[in-house]
Amino acid sequence: MKLNRRHFIVSAGAGAFTLGWKLPHALAQGVAAQGVAAQGVAAQGVAVPAEIGIWAVVHPDDTVMVRIARSEMGQGTMTGLAQLVADEMDADWVHVRAEYVAPEVNLARKRAWGDMSTGGSRGIRASVEYVRQGGAAARAMLIQAAAAKWGVPASECTTAASVVTHTPSKRTLRYGELAEAASKLPVPSNVAVKNPADWKIIGKGVKRLDTVDKLNGRQIYAIDVQLPDMLNATIAQSPVFGGKLVSFDAKAIAAMPGVRHVLAVGDNAVAVVADKFYQAKTAMAKLPIVWDEAGNGEVTSAMIAKALAEGLDAKEAGVGLKQGDVAVAFAAAAKKIEAVYSAPFLNHATLEPMNCTAMVTVDPARGDRVEIWVPSQNGEASLAAAAEAGGVKLSDVKVNKLSLGGGFGRRGQQDYTRQAVLVAKQVPGRPIKLIWTREEDMQHGYYRPITQCKLTGSMDAAGNVTGIHMRISGQSILAYLNPAAIKDGIDPVQFQSMNPAEFGYMAVPNLLVDHAMRNTHVPVGFWRGVNTNQNTIYMECFIDEMAAAAGKDPLEFRRAMMGKNPKHLAILNAVAEKAGWDKPLAPGVYRGLCQNYGYGSYVAAVAEVTVSPKGELKILRIVAGTDPGYVVNPDQVDAQVDGSFAFGLGALLYSEITLDKGRVVEGNFDSYQVARMSDMPRVETIHRPSGGFWGGVGEPTIAVAAPAVLNAIFAATGKRIRSLPIKDQDLRKA
């Protein structure tokens, strides 16, 4: 497919769903949020928006439309990426908007916009170089166009707030006036980007571009899509993981209201298609289905726990960090301690359940086509999944990326996309919206893997740490999702935060972190923060145990181990200072602290808690520090850090996916509890960007939420909680 750049953009202005460029609500609402009247392109008569390079389109009214390849799922990436481009362009932020790049357009243009996947807190940090380059290139083109118009050297021109000025003559031209001429110039490569000292928009807490429609119900999430002739579907997948569909009795529900079709979906699921989702859901509850449990129908959580426990002392394990010789350290130890921790499977439980709308158009002459409307963390993965399920070429798929009601890693997987296309293929010519019930969502996740961890630590007579052995036993994400990435039995993701490049206590002479891989039949995946979460709980609580065993202050004890990791230490010191670690607390209030490095950022936290005589925990205050290198939008970093504590503390307090008869026991938010308002402490955030690197902010602080609180609980009660969640455990004073 060859696309004429100019024509393409012009056409896109006319129809949002026709050519790939969606003009999302961000356009209108961004304008409204800034209190500036929106001016439609059509109102400008002959003038048209012009593409200046690939990252920005400048409209005659000076609107700068920044293109976004990553997915916005609440984390603020859309606004942050627009800030990066706009700053390099010297655009007037008041007139900046954002629009998605359509995955099929990225594909057709040889992935000009790069990777579209949105996970691992990479939205900003992995795009930062090329989107800034794109903004700087656009600025150079606008200057070039102005210089040509005036017949002056480009070097005599400056830019600010979407205006080019010829300094000697003080003549000015607005970007909107220059856009068309600039768009015809070649795009320069390797344009220098600004020094951080010259940033005007990067680093500012500008308002998000996508807030207004979220206040009045106008934001369209994928689950809200309504199309002509659309039917609605729901699905039942084999309740036992790995099981297969044997048969179902469609006749039993054929006469129920609205029911149109009852269809097999692949070899492990069945869908009911009806006029309304509510009808499909009601009918599904009455559908007799026979499953083959594939030999997994007897698996229980207790069986899995037993298998993992065996791994704690197994001879064979993949090594992620080795320094010195822990066996020698342990043999010479004045004091040696040991503890076993565990963390359960967890579900993402995005509030918008999994869903996707698909339409398959049968066309024997030119080949079938597939169109999907999907909430996706990876538009290109959605495209590939739709092509595969539909049996069509990649170039015959059109992907409409809709807003996500939460992602947290779940929507990088495309099981629901494939299913929607498999259903739509059996009802060609009609859009089918497939919505999972909450129960289906809870019981068919890509769960945070279950692990146990045995830690052994040694100290000399002065209480200095001489060795730590961290043995993780549990399920590997890559073994499930991408076995080819397992090398020599090692899943590198398992050692997040616990590898030589990331671990904060490299001054400890003898270190060993290893993993006994113990896989189950349960699907696992990337859950916001991934393995940094459990790894940090295990390590940071154990270090607290060692500090207590040595009779030392937890902060001083850590400082002594951090001589080789000054950036880890700096953020730990920052939170300790802000929290007043050296000052007494109110009676009955206790605190704990911890630090970690993940996703390119250094983080630390202090928690203050009370535990009543009856064992009731109240988390009062969190001080959370982040050094992400640079901060693009401090207000949105605050929001991410604050929210990460809700995610991490909900998991600590309540959440747990358990197995019985090979299937998930929990079904809804009554049995799978998450954090609510009444659980939330005050969260005080501090940013200490030290420069020179770009770290993420969506995930890193989740890892420090639980250990800070667990260490505070110990301070309050003398009890170590080593098995999560806390839920019904007795917190009364030991």
Place this chain on the structure above:
Amino acid sequence: MIALDINGHTHQVYADPETPLLWVIREWLGMTGTKFGCGIAQCGACSVHIDGQVMRSCSVQVGSLDKAKILTIEGLSPDGLSHPVQKAWLQHEVPQCGYCQSGQIMAAAALLAANPKPSDADIDEAMSNICRCGTYNRIRTAIHTVSSGAV
């Protein structure tokens, strides 16, 4: 046929009286601002006002709403922005993904109508809606902003 008074308009709906209000709003009437999260009144994404009380519409049957006045997020303010709760939400940039926010805003509007000066404990009790992004602290701040009249 059931007549429903929603946002001041009467809608004639052909649906089984046992159908939950949520699905009538979303699927029969095509108003998608009210969200589906759990279906068992646990998460609050589907919160609407029924005769001024906040209710979880996934668990209210339409057959019981004969003379009721129903208010959804679409009807909270004429322009979708001018209700004090909406203004405070914008001021503090509460939403992240935004999916729960229709329900959060309807719950907060009902709380403030009944209790113009809620304490933190009142907010904890009334605002039991789930937000997976974790916007709780900004919700609390925004509610206090409304009650202080600073919007």
